[in-house]
Amino acid sequence: xxxxxxxxxxxxxxxxxxxxxxxxxxxxxxxxxxxxxxxxxxxxxxxxxxxxxxxxxxxxxxxxxxxxxxxxxxxxxxxxxxxxxxxxxxxxxxxxxxxxxxxxxxxxxxxxxxxxxxxxxxxxxxxxxxxxxxxxxxxxxxxxxxxxxxxxxxxxxxxxxxxxxxxxxxxxxxxxxxxxxxxxxxxxxxxxxxxxxxxxxxxxxxxxxxxxxxxxxxxxxxxxxxxxxxxxxxxxxxxxxxxxxxxxxxxxxxxxxxxxxxxxxxxxxxx
Numbered sequence: 001x002x003x004x005x006x007x008x009x010x011x012x013x014x015x016x017x018x019x020x021x022x023x024x025x026x027x028x029x030x031x032x033x034x035x036x037x038x039x040x041x042x043x044x045x046x047x048x049x050x051x052x053x054x055x056x057x058x059x060x061x062x063x064x065x066x067x068x069x070x071x072x073x074x075x076x077x078x079x080x081x082x083x084x085x086x087x088x089x090x091x092x093x094x095x096x097x098x099x100x101x102x103x104x105x106x107x108x109x110x111x112x113x114x115x116x117x118x119x120x121x122x123x124x125x126x127x128x129x130x131x132x133x134x135x136x137x138x139x140x141x142x143x144x145x146x147x148x149x150x151x152x153x154x155x156x157x158x159x160x161x162x163x164x165x166x167x168x169x170x171x172x173x174x175x176x177x178x179x180x181x182x183x184x185x186x187x188x189x190x191x192x193x194x195x196x197x198x199x200x201x202x203x204x205x206x207x208x209x210x211x212x213x214x215x216x217x218x219x220x221x222x223x224x225x226x227x228x229x230x231x232x233x234x235x236x237x238x239x240x241x242x243x244x245x246x247x248x249x250x251x252x253x254x255x256x257x258x259x260x261x262x263x264x265x266x267x268x269x270x271x
Contacts, residue, residue, distance in 0.1 A: 041160075042076045044261075045127065048156070048208065054126065054154065054155075055126075056126040058127075059074075059127045060084075060150065061073065061082070061083070061128075065086060067095030067096070067099050067109060070095070070099070071104055081106055081108070082104075082107045083109075084099075084107065085109075086110075095109045117146070123152050123153065127156050130157070130160075135180075140191060144196070145203060148203050152264070155263075156261055156262070156264075157263075159258075159260040160258070162191065163193040163196070163257070164256075165193055165254055166193055172246065175244040178240045179256075183237055205262040205263065207261070208262060208263040
């Protein structure tokens with residue numbers, strides 16, 4: 001078994017354990033991403049598309065997981081064809097079951113990793129979504145390049161990712177990664193915001209919109225919330241800060257989640 005295949009199996013089992021132990025909606029809230037977050041972004045995107053007189057006919061979500069985001073997206077764009085791509089077998093099964101249960105008629109879920117999506121889809125999607133995926137891919141640059149290849153000209157690519165924020169020193173960055181491993185239990189490399197922005201710029205894509213996690217909290221407020229709602233998490237976070245010589249609840253005051261919306265210009269080619 002090759003290293004890449006072994007890593008994929010490990011991540012697939014992590015997904016499976018994750019799904020068995022808690023609801024996906026609960027996990028979204030923990031990541032700072034809720035159904036309301038998605039609806040807010042969809043409203044913003046709809047406004048932009050309307051202002052540019054762009055009709056959306058093909059939508060993609062990469063790493064669609066349980067399919068719940070895709071179902072919400074399809075409701076917002078009832079006349080568009082919505083495609084979900086998910087490589088992990090167990091998550092693919094979850095998404096198919098949820099789509100069937102939703103009775104959505106404009107959704108198709110396919111079992112593909114992004115690098116295996118057929119060429120016939122290149123330049124197809126007017127709107128693309130990547131939600132909590134970047135940390136799970138083996139090569140971020142290859143992932144973004146392929147994502148942009150699949151996007152149509154003059155289209156939007158929306159990303160919502162857990163990121164190491166810019167401007168941190170080495171020990172602060174290490175604390176963020178420990179936080180995701182031990183508290184968030186992401187069990188995957190956390191993407192660097194600087195790296196995502198650098199790669200996207202090199203590919204010729206423009207930032208249409210960027211926002212930090214709307215749930216960003218001041219340290220004292222975060223501490224009070226943790227102590228009341230999740231004392232174990234508060235203890236874990238304090239222990240990580242102490243280990244790295246940082247102030248308690250330093251991590252809670254960071255914008256660890258980023259919302260990014262990229263525009264693929266009409267004259268942009270991504271080889």
